[in-house]
Amino acid sequence: xxxxxxxxxxxxxxxxxxxxxxxxxxxxxxxxxxxxxxxxxxxxxxxxxxxxxxxxxxxxxxxxxxxxxxxxxxxxxxxxxxxxxxxxxxxxxxxxxxxxxxxxxxxxxxxxxxxxxxxxxxxxxxxxxxxxxxxxxxxxxxxxxxxxxxxxxxxxxxxxxxxxxxxxxxxxxxxxxxxxxxxxxxxxxxxxxxxxxxxxxxxxxxxxxxxxxxxxxxxxxxxxxxxxxxxxxxxxxxxxxxxxxxxxxxxxxxxx
Amino acid sequence: xxxxxxxxxxxxxxxxxxxxxxxxxxxxxxxxxxxxxxxxxxxxxxxxxxxxxxxxxxxxxxxxxxxxxxxxxxxxxxxxxxxxxxxxxxxxxxxxxxxxxxxxxxxxxxxxxxxxxxxxxxxxxxxxxxxxxxxxxxxxxxxxxxxxxxxxxxxxxxxxxxxxxxxxxxxxxxxxxxxxxxxxxxxxxxxxxxxxxxxxxxxxxxxxxxxx
Numbered sequence: 001x002x003x004x005x006x007x008x009x010x011x012x013x014x015x016x017x018x019x020x021x022x023x024x025x026x027x028x029x030x031x032x033x034x035x036x037x038x039x040x041x042x043x044x045x046x047x048x049x050x051x052x053x054x055x056x057x058x059x060x061x062x063x064x065x066x067x068x069x070x071x072x073x074x075x076x077x078x079x080x081x082x083x084x085x086x087x088x089x090x091x092x093x094x095x096x097x098x099x100x101x102x103x104x105x106x107x108x109x110x111x112x113x114x115x116x117x118x119x120x121x122x123x124x125x126x127x128x129x130x131x132x133x134x135x136x137x138x139x140x141x142x143x144x145x146x147x148x149x150x151x152x153x154x155x156x157x158x159x160x161x162x163x164x165x166x167x168x169x170x171x172x173x174x175x176x177x178x179x180x181x182x183x184x185x186x187x188x189x190x191x192x193x194x195x196x197x198x199x200x201x202x203x204x205x206x207x208x209x210x211x212x213x214x215x216x217x218x219x220x221x222x223x224x225x226x227x228x229x230x231x232x233x234x235x236x237x238x239x240x241x242x243x244x245x246x247x248x249x250x251x252x253x254x255x256x
Numbered sequence: 257x258x259x260x261x262x263x264x265x266x267x268x269x270x271x272x273x274x275x276x277x278x279x280x281x282x283x284x285x286x287x288x289x290x291x292x293x294x295x296x297x298x299x300x301x302x303x304x305x306x307x308x309x310x311x312x313x314x315x316x317x318x319x320x321x322x323x324x325x326x327x328x329x330x331x332x333x334x335x336x337x338x339x340x341x342x343x344x345x346x347x348x349x350x351x352x353x354x355x356x357x358x359x360x361x362x363x364x365x366x367x368x369x370x371x372x373x374x375x376x377x378x379x380x381x382x383x384x385x386x387x388x389x390x391x392x393x394x395x396x397x398x399x400x401x402x403x404x405x406x407x408x409x410x411x412x413x414x415x416x417x418x419x420x421x422x423x424x425x426x427x428x429x430x431x432x433x434x435x436x437x438x439x440x441x442x443x444x445x446x447x448x449x450x451x452x453x454x455x456x457x458x459x460x461x462x463x464x465x466x467x468x
Contacts, residue, residue, distance in 0.1 A: 001283060017449055024455070075443075104303055104306035110461075134311075134314055136314070166380050167373055186436040186440070195380055203439040203442055205443070221446040
C-alpha cells in the first residue's frame with residue numbers, strides 16, 4: 001500500500017503528530033515548560049528602546065524570496081512570528097517600523113500583520129504605504145537603500161537569508177545600526193555571526209517564536225521536537241554502535 | 257469579514273491541500289497525484305496575482321517618495337512611475353525594447369550589486385576577524401588553515417596545509433552542518449505540523465494573541 005522506502009517516515013510523522021497533540025493538551029492543562037531565554041529575543045526590547053531614543057526607525061526583513069512550496073518558507077513564517085511581536089513592541093514604545101518584503105506571496109501577510117497591530121492599538125493613521133514595502137527580486141539593493149534612506153537604528157533580519165547578508169550587515173554597521181539576525185540556513189550562519197550583534201541560529205529561530213507568543217501550541221512544538229531531537233541522537237548512537245559490531249538491523253528498519 | 261472566511265475557511269482549505277500532498281508522498285494514487293500537480297501549479301498562479309499587489313505597492317511607495325521629498329533618491333520616484341507601465345506593456349507585448357532595457361540596464365546593475373558582495377566580505381572579515389578571546393582565536397586559526405588549503409600558494413608553502421584543511425572541513429565542518437540540517441528539518445516539520453493541524457496562523461496574517 002505505502003510507497004517503498006516511506007514506511008519509517010510515515011510512522012515517524014504519525015508519532016510526531018500524536019506527541020505534539022499530547023503536549024498541546026498537557027500545556028493547556030497547566031504544564032509550563034522551562035524555556036532557555038534567547039539573547040537575541042531579549043535584546044529586541046532594548047534595541048527598540050534605543051531606536052526611540054535616537055529618533056530613528058526599526059527595519060525588519062525576512063530576507064530572500066522563498067516559494068510557498070519550498071522548505072525555506074518555514075523560515076520566513078517563523079520570521080513573521082517575530083515580526084508580529086516586534087511590531088507590537090514598536091507601536092507600544094512609539095518607534096517607527098519599516099518592513100521590506102522580497103516575496104510577493106509573503107508581502108500581503110506581512111502587511112496584514114503590521115496593519116492589524118496598528119489598528120488594534122488605535123494608530124492606524126500612522127500606517128502608510130511605506131511601512132511595509134515590496135522590494136521584489138532585486139531585494140538586496142532595495143533593502144540596503146531602505147537602511148540608508150531611513151537611517152535605521154536597528155535592522156532585524158530573520159528568515160530566509162542568502163549570501164547578501166554580508167552586504168546588508170555591513171551597510172547596517174556603517175550607518176551605526178545594530179543588527180539582530182537569524183537563519184536556519186547552514187551556509188549563511190557564519191555570515192550572521194560575523195556581521196550581527198545578536199543571532200538566532202538553526203532551530204533557535206523556530207523556538208524563538210514559541211518563547212515570544214507563549215501559546216500552548218507553540219510551547220508544545222518546542223517540547224515535542226526537543227524530545228525527538230534526543231530520540232534522533234539516541235538512534236544515531238544506536239545505529240553507529242550496532243553497525244560497528246556488524247549488526248545493521250536498526251539501520252535496515254529505518255530504511256524501510 | 258466573517259470568522260469563517262478569515263480563519264476557519266483558509267485553515268480547512270490548508271488542511272485538505274496538505275493532506276492531499278501527504279497522501280501523495282506515501283501512497284501511489286493517480287487521481288491524488290494529478291490533484292497535487294494542479295495544486296502546485298496553482299501556487300504559481302497565486303504568486304503571479306500576489307506580484308500585482310507588490311507592483312501596486314511599489315508605485316505607491318515611489319509616489320510617496322516624490323510627494324514627501326524623502327531624502328535620498330526621491331527623484332527616481334517619477335521615473336519609476338513612468339517606466340513601470342511602459343516596460344510592463346513592452347514585456348507583455350514582447351517588444352524588443354524590453355529585452356534592451358533588461359540586458360543593458362537591469363542585468364549589469366544586478367551583476368554589479370552582486371559583485372560588491374566580494375568587497376563587503378573583505379570589509380566584514382577585517383571588522384570581525386579579531387582575536388578577542390580563546391574561542392575567536394580558534395575560529396581565526398581554522399579560517400586561515402582552510403583558506404591556505406584552498407589557495408594554490410598554501411600547498412606550495414607547506415604540503416601539510418591541504419590535509420589539515422581537509423580534516424577541519426570534513427570532520428568539524430561536515431559534522432556541524434549535518435547537525436544543523438537535522439535541526440532545520442525538525443523546524444520545518446514543526447511549522448508544517450502546526451500549519452496542517454490549524455494551530456499556526458501566521459500565514460493568515462493573524463497575530464498570535466488571536467490564535468489558540
